[in-house]
Amino acid sequence: MRFRDMPEFTSLGLKDVRVVYTSELWPKKVSKVEPNLDFIATKAIPRIRADRPDRIIIDIEHWPLAEVDDAKAKRNIDRYMSVIDTFRQHMPETKVGYYGTVPTRNYWAPVKKDTAAIATWRNDNKRLAPLAEALDTIYPSLYTFYDDVPGWTTYALANIEEARQYGKPIYPFLWPQYHRSRKPIAGDFWRLQLDTVFKNADGVVIWTPARGGPKWDPDTPWWHHTVDFLKSTAAN
Secondary structure, three states: OOOEOOOOOHHHOOOOOEEEEHHHOOOOOOOOOOOOHHHHHHHHHHHHHHOOOOEEEEEOOOOOOOOOOHHHHHHHHHHHHHHHHHHHHHOOOOEEEEEOOOOOOOOHHHHHOOHHHHHHHHHHHHOOHHHHHOOOOEEOEOOEOOOOHHHHHHHHHHHHHHHHOOOOOEOOEEOOEEOOOOOEOOHHHHHHHHHHHHHHOOOOEEOOOOOOOOEOOOOOHHHHHHHHHHHHHHHO
16 A cells, blocks of 8 residues: 555554655656666666565556467466566565466456357466466456456456466455545445455455555445454454
């Protein structure tokens, strides 16, 4: 979470996680078609290592893996793998994963119960097994697009199920705002999301953007529900 004036949350059992964004992995104003492994090794990793993270989540979103032919998928898998291999070489003790890459995110196929689209989606995800094998943790993206509680639940469970095939710990990303409007999610809907992930995955990453420089507000309903959730799960 990236609010201004945000307090520490360690007493609630939350800890920071280092997200590595695309802007950190290439020099400015250069092509990002291919990974710049020398820049990653000599410029990006020393800065990231200075934060002493125990795990990092790499956010590269411009190499598509869904709805592309096998040849293009393989080229992009190789690109993702080369970045992971570079981090492994220079930060061998750090757990690594990719945000929202494995499995590919799909909302409408499971929600509409579109059997053909589901089959295509599953095939896309099966060919990602070599990339998943290189990761320590799987980080599916379960952001909220619509004010549709049953729809979100169906989509979340289907995406978590897809992630299970890789045999790695699953930490979905949740965002307490709607994806496009950035309006806050209602407190009870947010609590349902936390409970769903708690029952079906292995952890959760709560993410918010820095855009607009939002100031921390501890009185928002989603945060009250988060604190209650953390306390109730700790008690159990």
